[in-house]
Amino acid sequence: MKAIVHPTNELKGEIQALSSKNYTTRYMLAAALAQGESTLLYPAHSEDSDAMRRCLRDLGAELHEEGHRLQIRGFGRNPAPVQQLNVSNAGAVLRFLMSVAAFCPDVTFVNTYPDSLGKRPHDDLIDALQQMNVKIEHNNGKLPIRIFGGAPKGGHIRVSGEVSSQYLSSLLFMTPLLEEDSEIEVTGDLKSKVVVGQTLEVLEQAGIQVEAAADLSRFRVAGRQSYRAQQYAVQGDYPGSAAILAAAAVTRSDVKLHRLSETSKQGERAAVDVLRAMGVPLTHEQQIVHVQGNTRLKAVEFDGDAFTDAVLAMVAAAVFAEGTSRFYNVENLRYKECDRITDYLRELKKAGADVEERQDEIIVHGKPEGVEGGVEIDAHYDHRVIMALSVVGLRSRKGLVIRDAHHVAKSYPQYFEHLSSIGARIELE
Incomplete structure (x- = not known):
């Protein structure tokens, strides 16, 4: 599918923010690891969360969904002995379930997206699981990955945090169910510490006790714990909302986004702070972010590690700011569905933006007058x-055509519908 994004001067309206993908997948996993029935209110629907639904069913969980309620009867530490699991293109789902699969005798995670998830490495989690008496066959750290489990053991476990915090989160979900106590040591510079905070929050709500060092470098996890079956309410999603907020920031706008908690532990909540620093007129009260954009933006400098999944949207806004913006400490963007530094900046340059990269930085020389556009660009799945890129298209003189735009459904299936509802001129074909 192609998305033809036409120049749009004005956006106006109100949107109910999507439910958080990160919290939905974590709550679903906590519910599956419990014995008994849990309820999720307002769970997210996206390719990622649907991949988690499908795989949890394959592993023996019972799921029943009606309206805004998802009921899950868990399997505890005894998943079904499934032979294959297909996580589609969902890296977080793969990494979370690799540890769960250590309780299965023999399961293979198949490779159905060789040009995206199939290219991403998982060596650090593989190494950690191998320390726990789990035999693994793999393709140089990549899919397909075959796990021979059944008897994982706790103890002292070392895991790198250099590439992704998802490896650590995966172990934190699994180790409470082991017979032995565990001490997890994080080596290197842990990325996305804020997201680890979300994992710890969910574990605490599920009745799991974890002792964490203040700098998140060490964790003590008692074994023989049990997840508590209970009710969870999923909050609104900041990563997806960041793009809507950026679109409102670069146009003349009067846009309200609902269900965005001021006290959320989602790191991408910082997108509101970034836009404020850019001079965007906005308020954030009673879970509503109200943006009244006037197209005038100024350059900023931010450490992007705290709001990884909102960095690209903030870069898109910075394309139109007065001055040079810098987003640093973002090397982990290179290890996502694509290289979100090199690949993304290549497409921005095609659109007319003045951007440059370092190994762990994105530098944007803003063009308040706008960019030319008028080209067809690659979404890199x-x-x-x-x-x-759709944000940039709105402020371009000739619009943009985005190839493979259907992949937006991975996290935000209603994205183009929501943008159109507030006045964006977008055609899908």
Whole structure:
């Protein structure tokens, strides 16, 4: 599918924010690891969360969904002995379930997206699981990955945090169910610490006790714990909303986004702070972000590690700012669905943006007058790239055509519908 994004001067309206993908997948996993029935209120629907639904069913969980309620009867530490699992293109789902699969005798995670998830490495989690008496066959750290489990053991476990915090989160979900106590040591510079905070929050709500060092470098996890079956309410999603907020920021706008908690632990909540620093007129009260854009933006500098999944949208806004913006400490963007630094900036340059990259930085020389556009660009199978490029298209003189735009459904299936509802001129073909 192609998305033809036409120049749009004005956006106006109100949107109910999508439910958080990150919290939905974590709550679903906690519910599956419990014995008994849990309920999720307002779970997200996207390719990622649907991949988690499908795989949890394959592993023996019972799921029943009606309206805004998802009921899950879990399997505890005894998943079904499934032979294959297909996580589609969902990296977080793969990494979370690799640890769960250690309780299965023999399961293979298949490779159905060789040009996206199939290219991403998982060596660090593989190494950690191998320390726990789990035999693994793999393709140089990539899919397909075959796990021979059944008897994982706790103890002292070392895991790198250099590439992704998802490896650590995966172990934190699994180790409470082991017979032995565990001490997890994080080596290197842990990325996306804020997201680890979300994992710890969900574990605490599920009745799991974890002792964490203040700098998140060490964790003590008692074994023989049990997840508590209970009710969870999923909050609104900041990563997807960041693109809507950026679109409102670069146009003349009067846009309200609902269900965005001011006290959320989602790191991408910082998108509101970034836009404020850019001079965007906005308020954030009673879970409503109200943007009244006037197209005038100024350059900023931010550490992007705290709001990884909103960085691309903020870069898109910075394309139109006065001055040079810098987003640093973002190397982990290179290990997502695509290389979100090199690949994304290549497409921005095609659109007329003045951007440059370092190994762990994105530098944007803003063009307040706008960019030319008028080209067809590649989404690289990446939902965050698609959303960010659409923001640039709105402020371009000739619009943009985004190839493979259907991949936005990985996290935000209603994205183009929501943008159109507030006045964006977008055609899908």
